[in-house]
Amino acid sequence: MLNHLISRLLSPSLRSHPSKISALRFSTTVSAAERLYNHLQGCTTNLEKELASANVNLDSTCINEVIRRCDPNQFQLGLRFFIWAGTQSSHRHSPYMYSKACDFLKIRTNPDLIKDVVGAYKKEECFVSVKTMRIVLSLCNQAKLADEALWVLRKFPEFGLCADTVAYNLVIRLFADKGDLSMADMLMKEMDCVGLYPDVITYTSMINGYCNAGKIDEAWKLAKEMSKHDCVLNTVTYSRILEGVCKSGDMERALELLAEMEKEDSGGLISPNAVTYTLVIQAFCEKKRIREALLVLDRMGDLGCTPNRVTASVLIQGVLENDEDVKDLSKLIDKLVKLGGVSLSECFSSATVSLIRMKRWEEAEKIFRLMLVSGIRPDGLACSHVFRELCLSERYLDCFVLYQEIEKEDVKSTMDSDIYAVLLLGLCQQGNSWEAAKLAKSMLDKKMRLKVSHVEKIIEALKKTGDEDLMSRFSTD
DNA sequence: TTAGGGTTAG
Incomplete structure (x- = not known):
């Protein structure tokens, strides 16, 4: 009976007796791989x-x-x-x-x-x-x-081959990301000599490199040169420079650049998008200037740009870090949802995750439970975090009850399989056999794959409970 | 070419 459970919970690649379906797949791929490998050997x-x-x-x-x-x-x-x-x-x-x-x-x-x-x-x-x-x-x-x-x-x-722009761009980007801008610059100049032209991607890599190195002036110089090669400065490249300015700490200059981007006479080529605004919002949040971050969100809304999940989580974290007032948080979430692009579930899930990261567990649990009673489905990340915390404090039964509630809500999100294993193990250890069986059945239904070490531990734990009913539940499934 | 938190598969 236990063997039956083990074989069903183990990953196919680790299983000694794979089920029929995976055995079929396994044998065909193995033989193809085997043939190729044998060819290689010969x-x-x-x-x-x-x-x-x-x-x-x-x-x-x-x-x-x-x-x-x-x-x-x-x-x-x-x-x-x-x-x-x-x-x-x-x-x-x-x-x-x-x-x-x-x-x-x-x-x-x-x-x-x-x-x-x-x-x-x-x-x-x-x-x-x-x-x-x-x-x-x-x-x-x-x-x-x-x-x-x-x-x-x-x-x-x-x-007998000629390197193309794609090849040069890849190498230039590697050097620019590494911070070796003189080599990146040399390669970019070399492109001209071999009949190739730097394109927007080349320029963006270089500008990004200069910004990361804090050389904003160099980045600007390059941006101005783009037109020489018929390249047009676009939102992505401009946002890169803006990011560099934010990192340099000059937020007033950053706001000026943002205003520049928002001007209609630029033909919309450099219109700020959600990423652009989020970069500025994030910079303000990092500097604890949350009020100004919120003003940027308003500005974003005025210009018809929709916040996304990153915008939401950055702002929510900012508000939580800077303000104790729950009213501010709900006002923010209300605004975000009204602007569109982000749901109540995403906002509350994000708040839960932020609070857990900030080690404000009690508040996190409160928000998480509030979501459930209000019929808002938490996302996979929030569930994973909450379950992990509950398991860490050995509140396995509480965790199981929450798990059941979420299952009822039909959350289709993917959750870390390790957490399920830890929870199952904990339930076994604390003698909650009925719950353990229910969870195990649900895990089997989900065709969840577990690490061998986890399965071994679970089997050990089950042996200790010696619960015949539990055994039969596994074997009849 | 543009980001970011956990997992899954490839």
Whole structure:
């Protein structure tokens, strides 16, 4: 009976006897991955050609599996496979896959891997396209390897290729983000020499870099130069400068810039949006100038710009940090909801989360319960935070009761599965078998996957209760 | 090219 529970709660990848559906999926992907991996093993040269002959349908599960098998000492092989897979027209790596590849292949701690693979392409006279190089650069980008990205950029001619604006932009952004503005600037100037033109993205990366370094004047100088390359200053770029001004602490100047953006004669190209206003609001909140932050919200509303969740949470946190008066909070929430773009649920959930972060637990619990009695559904983040707090103070039964109430409200938000495990464990430990069984059933219904360590602990706890009824509940489900 | 809090999947 317990085995039945274990096998249902365990993740399929960790399960020794997967259920029929996942077993089917598992076996097909494993065999594809196995075939590719075996091909990789047999290659001495022309690895990419060899892989093409494997004639396998690529998907992320299969790619993941192949790379995983290259651990611990075949990382170069794994990287070549990943790059090859990305060049296939039938497949495109998602950003998630790039980060997975960086983790699995430990590219951050071993950046030479990139050079080794590109070096091998050259040595083996492999066919290398712009697409190949773009994937290599994307890996550098994911791993934040500016020097390696530059090295790759320099390798383009060796393969008879010309670096394009996209490639330059990626490298420039890496250096600008790193704070190496002289290198970023040098590359931008170099673009002109090789027949490329910096575009809005190039300028935005540079301006962002200058602003982060506190060099607002440099950022402005660049912004003025944009028209030289037929680039038009837009809301995003202008907001970047405004952000820099805010960070420098000159809020009066920031308000002037905001007014500049709001002027109609700019043709709307730099009209402030929710992000622009939120940046200014946030800066005022950080400086404890909450009244002025609220004035910016009014201004936002006057100009027909709708606040979003970030605007709301920044302001709510600001009010909570600066003011003890609950009336101010409800006035703010009322205003936010009236302006549209953000719901009562989002506002109250945000207030709950802020209060918990500020360690004002009692107020957080009050607001959370108020939401429930008023029929406002809390969001997943608020639920996760409240449940975690209740579990931390070992109020498992209270947590369970709240959980049930929320389930009744039909909250479809995703919650941290670890919290469910801790709650289930706590209920078992405190002898609340009936509640534990109910929760376990709900977890099974949700097809929730738990860590092996959690399941093991839960099973141990269940054994201690020795509750036959509980056992049968699990086995009959 | 533009942000941000927890999770899930890929």
